[in-house]
Amino acid sequence: MAIDDIIARMRAAERAADRPAGSVKLIAVSKVQPPARVEAVLDQGYRIFGENYVQEAQGKWPLWRDRFDGVELHMIGPLQSNKAKPAIELFDAIHTLDRPSLAQKLARQIQSSGKAPQLFVQINTGSEAQKAGVLPAEADAFIADCRAMDLPLAGLMCIPPESEDPAPHFDLLRQIAQRNGLSGLSMGMSADFETAIAHGATHIRVGSAIFGQRSYT
Numbered sequence: 001m002a003i004d005d006i007i008a009r010m011r012a013a014e015r016a017a018d019r020p021a022g023s024v025k026l027i028a029v030s031k032v033q034p035p036a037r038v039e040a041v042l043d044q045g046y047r048i049f050g051e052n053y054v055q056e057a058q059g060k061w062p063l064w065r066d067r068f069d070g071v072e073l074h075m076i077g078p079l080q081s082n083k084a085k086p087a088i089e090l091f092d093a094i095h096t097l098d099r100p101s102l103a104q105k106l107a108r109q110i111q112s113s114g115k116a117p118q119l120f121v122q123i124n125t126g127s128e129a130q131k132a133g134v135l136p137a138e139a140d141a142f143i144a145d146c147r148a149m150d151l152p153l154a155g156l157m158c159i160p161p162e163s164e165d166p167a168p169h170f171d172l173l174r175q176i177a178q179r180n181g182l183s184g185l186s187m188g189m190s191a192d193f194e195t196a197i198a199h200g201a202t203h204i205r206v207g208s209a210i211f212g213q214r215s216y217t
């Protein structure tokens, strides 16, 4: 299956970068995919998935979690503050912490629920006007603010500009993480995950290369 090919390429990229086998986590991004494609991957034994929309994930994953043990779910899409509560209930990790109001909301919900998903701060490495994420120049202060709220930070996440070489963006993310003592790097998608692994990714988010093209119609 396609996921076996991706795992093989991931292992090869780890080897090529002199990194231990298994040091990178593959998040299979199942947003808007036909259920049969996702179930085929679950049937095969894979358990780590990513979704972009709280409501869509709420409609699919509680049932799959009843049928398949050990599912680990990652939120990788923009998160509205009013969805912080269901997001914390559903997801094991949130990769899109990108603004103070969301940090405050998450901190409150984590305190009251006792659940603490791993959190990644999304950095807008290309400083693109239309893209979510904390600007690189504001990253250190934002990370410090999150820590002051006792948020469980696991690392940083980025989505490089579409038309640029992603490598400098991956390096920038790694630099910001290193100087802030964060080990997690969520970076790399279908088109560039091997480059991301060469530049230190710990989590790659791969959708279409596993499940096929998404159809939004």
Ligand SMILES: *Cc1c(COP(=O)(O)O)cnc(C)c1O
Pocket: 029, 031, 052, 076, 077, 159, 189, 190, 191, 205, 206, 207, 208, 209
């Ligand atoms: C959809 C999505 C992915 C997966 O993209 P592919 O190109 O299909 O691998 C990864 N990360 C984020 C944030 C996404 O929204």
